[in-house]
Amino acid sequence: MRSTPLDLIRPRRLYFVLVAALLATAGWPTPCLAHRVTIFAWVDGDTVYTQSRFSGGRAAKNGDITVFDAGGKQLLTGKTDAAGEFSFKLPSRKGLRIVLNAGMGHRNEWVLSADDLDRTSGGGTAEKRPAGTRPAPPLIRVPASTALTREDIQSIVDESLDKRLKPMMKLIAELRNDSPSVSDILGGIGYIIGLVGLAAYIQNRKRR
Amino acid sequence: MHISEGILSGPVLGTGMAVAAIGTAVGLKRLDYDHIARAGVLSAAFFVASLVHVPIGPANVHLLLNGLVGLFLGWGAFPVILTALILQAVLFQFGGITTLGVNTAAMAVPAVIVRYAFGPLIWKRPPVAQAAAFACGFGAVLLGAVLVGLALIFTGQEFLEVTGIIMAAHLPVMVIEGVITLFAVAFLKKVQPALLPGYCARPVDDTPEGKNEIDTP
Incomplete structure (x- = not known):
C-alpha cells in the first residue's frame, strides 16, 4: 500500500492531527506577539511625538528615526528611548515622513501630510x-x-x-495594535488547505 | 527574519527573487502527489510559527521551523515557505511583497542545505541521529541569520556586526528549534517513519503501514 496524501485524513490519524492542532493552539502563549515594527506619530502644539513598537506591544528600543520633508530632504535623525518614544520640535509644516529602522531589516514609516500639520497647529x-x-x-x-x-x-x-x-x-x-487577528490566522490556514486541494486536483488529473 | 520593504537595494531584491524562483520551480517539480498533503501541513505550520514569539534574549524573535520543513520536504521547502510568506505578508503585513524573494531564499536555502547535510544521518545510531536532528533545526536558523546578514550587507551595515546581532538574537530560537526537530524526528520514527526522508533505506517492518514506501525527492 502506498502512502497517499489522504493518509492524514484517515480516521485514526485525523484524531491525532486534531489533538495535535488543538494542543498547538492552546499552547500559544499570546497569539498576537509577532515580528513586525510599527511607528505612529502625532503632533501636539509644535512638537511631534512618535511611538515605535513591535506588533504585540513590545517597545522598539534604540531604533533609528530619520525625518524627511515632503521633498525627501533629510531634516533630522534620532534614536527611540526605552519606551520606544521619540519626540522633536516640528521643523517644517510642509509634511513630514518619519522613518523608523529598528535593525535586522525591520523598517516602517509614518507620513504626516501638510494637511495634518496645518490642522493640528x-x-x-x-x-x-x-x-x-x-x-x-x-x-x-x-x-x-x-x-x-x-x-x-x-x-x-x-x-x-x-x-x-x-x-x-x-x-x-x-x-x-494591528497584530494578526484570529480570523487572519484561520484565513491563512484556509488558503493553504485550498491550495493543497488545488494541487492534489491538478496532480490527480495529470496522473490519469 | 522578515526583511521589510524599502531597505534592500534593487540588485539584492533581484537576486533573492531569482533564487526563490529557481528554488520554487525545482521544488514544485519534485513535489509529487504523495507529498502534497505534507507540504500543506508544513506550510500551515510555518505560517503560524512566526506568531510564536520567543521572549528570551535581547530582540523580538519568533520561531521559524524552516529546518523542520526542509527535513521533510527538501526542495519542496521553497514553494511551502513562499506560500506561507505570501500569506504572512498579505494578512499580517510581515515582511513585504518586494522582499518576498529575499525572505524566501533566506529561509528556504538553509532548509535545503540542512536536509542534504543532516537528513541522511537521522537513521544512524541514536546519539548521531539525535545530534543530526538537532543540527537540522539549529543549523537552518543559523544559516538563515547568515543569509539575512548577507542581504543587509549592501545597506551600509557592517556584515559581521549585523550577522552577530541577528545570531545573538536568534540563539534561543536556534536551540528551541533544534529541540523541536529532535522530538519531532524521534516521535515520527515511532509513529510514522515513512514521513521521514530516506525511509526506504531501512529494513521494512511488518505492520501494514510499515511497508509504505516513500520516494525521496
Missing part, C-alpha cells in the same frame, strides 16, 4: 501664542467682549483642546 492664520502672552483672563471679565478677537478664542480653544487631546492621542497610540 490651529490653521495658518491663527499662529499659536506662547501660554504666557495670552491677554485673555482680564478681558473675559468684560461683559461686552468686543475685545476678544476671533484669533484669541481660537488660540484658547486650541490650547485647551491640545491639553485634553494629549491623553487621547496617547491612548490611540496604545490601542493601535
